[in-house]
Amino acid sequence: MHGFANPARFLRIARWLMPLCMVAGVALAMGALGWGLFEAPAERLQGETVRIVYLHVPSAWLGMAGWMGIAAASFSELVWRHPLAGIAARACAVPGALFTAVCLVTGSLWGRPAWGTWWVWDGRLTSMLVLLFLYFGWMALSQASEASDGGHNKTPAIFGLVGAVNIPIIHYSVTWWNSLHQPPSITMGKSAMSADFLVPLLLAMLGFTLIFAGVVLARMRAILADQQAEARLRRKALSEAEF
Amino acid sequence: MAIKAKHQRLVLLVIALVVLVGAALLAAWALRNQASYFYVPSEIVADPPEPDRAVRLGGMVEKGSIKTEPDGVTIAFVVQDGKARVPVVFKGIVPSLFVEGSGVVAEGKMGADGTFVADNLLAKHDENYVPREMQSMTAEQAKNVVAETK
Numbered sequence: 001m002h003g004f005a006n007p008a009r010f011l012r013i014a015r016w017l018m019p020l021c022m023v024a025g026v027a028l029a030m031g032a033l034g035w036g037l038f039e040a041p042a043e044r045l046q047g048e049t050v051r052i053v054y055l056h057v058p059s060a061w062l063g064m065a066g067w068m069g070i071a072a073a074s075f076s077e078l079v080w081r082h083p084l085a086g087i088a089a090r091a092c093a094v095p096g097a098l099f100t101a102v103c104l105v106t107g108s109l110w111g112r113p114a115w116g117t118w119w120v121w122d123g124r125l126t127s128m129l130v131l132l133f134l135y136f137g138w139m140a141l142s143q144a145s146e147a148s149d150g151g152h153n154k155t156p157a158i159f160g161l162v163g164a165v166n167i168p169i170i171h172y173s174v175t176w177w178n179s180l181h182q183p184p185s186i187t188m189g190k191s192a193m194s195a196d197f198l199v200p201l202l203l204a205m206l207g208f209t210l211i212f213a214g215v216v217l218a219r220m221r222a223i224l225a226d227q228q229a230e231a232r233l234r235r236k237a238l239s240e241a242e243f
Numbered sequence: 244m245a246i247k248a249k250h251q252r253l254v255l256l257v258i259a260l261v262v263l264v265g266a267a268l269l270a271a272w273a274l275r276n277q278a279s280y281f282y283v284p285s286e287i288v289a290d291p292p293e294p295d296r297a298v299r300l301g302g303m304v305e306k307g308s309i310k311t312e313p314d315g316v317t318i319a320f321v322v323q324d325g326k327a328r329v330p331v332v333f334k335g336i337v338p339s340l341f342v343e344g345s346g347v348v349a350e351g352k353m354g355a356d357g358t359f360v361a362d363n364l365l366a367k368h369d370e371n372y373v374p375r376e377m378q379s380m381t382a383e384q385a386k387n388v389v390a391e392t393k
Contacts, residue, residue: 041374045340050372079253115365116338122280161260165267176271178279178301180348185370193372 007224010084018217025210029058032204041196049113052106054201058208059103063131064167065212066096067160070138071167074160084220089160090142091219095212097135104128115180123173124181127166134163281348285327292353300329300359301348301367309343322347322359333361340366 036054043050069092077085107125108118119125138159145153174183185193186201193201271278281301282292292298300322308321317334320343331349341347346367354360 044373044375045342045345045368047375053372075256078256080249114338114340114368116340116363117365120280120365123278161256162263165263168264169267169271172271176275176278178281178283180280180301180365180367182346182368182370185372192370194374196374197372 007083011221011224014217014221018214018221021210021214021217025207025212025214027207029204029207029211032200032207036197036200036204040200043197046114049110050197052110053197054204056103056106056110057201058205059099059106060128061205062208062212063096063100063103063128064170065209066092066099067131067134067164067167069216070096070160071164074157077157078154078161086157087220087223088216089156090146090223091216093135093139093142094219095215097132097139099208099212100128100132100135104132117180120180122179122181123177124170124179127170127173131166131170134166138163283324283327284322284329285324287329287353287359288327291357294353294355297350297352299348299350300331300361301346302329304341304343304345304347306343322349329359330357331359331361333364335362335364337364338366340368345369 033054037051040051040054042048070089073082073085073089073092076082077089104125107128111120112118138156141159142156145156171184173179174181185191186198191198281299284300284302287298287300302322302324305321305323305328308319310319311317312319312332317332318337319330319332321328321330323329331351332354333349333351341364346369348365348367349359349361350363350365351359351361
């Protein structure tokens with residue numbers, strides 16, 4: 001872990017890991033979506049509308065995983081002061097928010113035919129919407145701290161850790177409280193979902209996760225390059241001012 | 244010295260996280276009755292809501308209980324949770340997943356005669372996903388097929 005905290009070593013690894021994640025992820029996700037949309041069977045009660053699950057569930061997972069990434073990075077930033085931790089957290093925020101939004105939109109489109117409503121304020125839907133707002137708040141806060149003191153502010157890291165409390169709430173919202181959303185179909189080691197749906201779904205989740213990792217690596221490289229360019233400009237401006 | 248400061252931060256942060264998660268769990272526990280989206284029949288029967296209060300009733304549609312009234316648009320059925328049963332009447336279009344033996348959430352008011360008058364129905368499906376090819380099987384058989392794939 002500490003070895004990766006060295007930006008130069010990180011860049012050497014990210015240079016080949018990023019395209020690898022991207023290519024493998026896109027191939028896997030497209031294959032799994034094709035399988036799910038055209039090959040997998042229709043569901044007994046829901047019919048063809050069940051196919052939206054192959055986009056909805058990976059998005060829900062990555063929306064939550066994005067915040068877990070922010071929280072883990074925030075933790076190592078606060079404890080070990082890793083130089084890359086704050087950058088990793090910033091890189092997770094945009095894709096995490098995007099997948100959360102995709103999860104909410106696909107869920108709403110699915111809710112209309114399956115439940116008979118676009119939206120209800122039950123525990124699961126509300127806590128997922130709160131997650132999207134947490135992302136927006138975190139991005140605004142991190143940008144403000146970046147603008148005011150070059151990102152050496154600890155407030156986004158503290159927000160990242162406090163906001164992680166919402167993740168178990170999302171997960172258990174369907175168990176703790178009566179909700180319109182059904183309980184999880186896939187739990188530790190067992191599935192209430194027939195293998196005809198489960199296999200393409202797991203492949204789609206793996207594929208989108210690789211895409212997510214690729215995007216995070218690409219964004220971390222971009223942020224590092226940005227910082228280098230800025231430092232160079234500042235040095236140049238200083239040396240020009242001397243003459 | 245540097246190692247010591249690092250350990251101090253680690254301990255402080257872990258304590259802060261434990262306190263935070265504890266507070267969140269306490270809050271969720273306190274909300275366990277308030278944050279529910281609907282009442283189940285046994286709650287409605289044990290503690291009926293005031294007649295004019297809008298409430299949601301959720302449970303399973305009892306097998307063989309859906310009946311269409313002579314006017315053709317009003318339906319009557321029974322919602323049960325294994326402990327209590329509440330009769331429901333509803334006038335309107337039902338969602339396509341509204342079937343006997345499946346979950347439903349009815350929005351409406353409790354009538355004076357103990358019948359729940361719904362003005363909206365939402366279908367609540369369960370966590371089981373079964374291919375259409377298994378449709379001809381009974382629910383028990385389909386459950387076994389799903390269980391085999393675990």
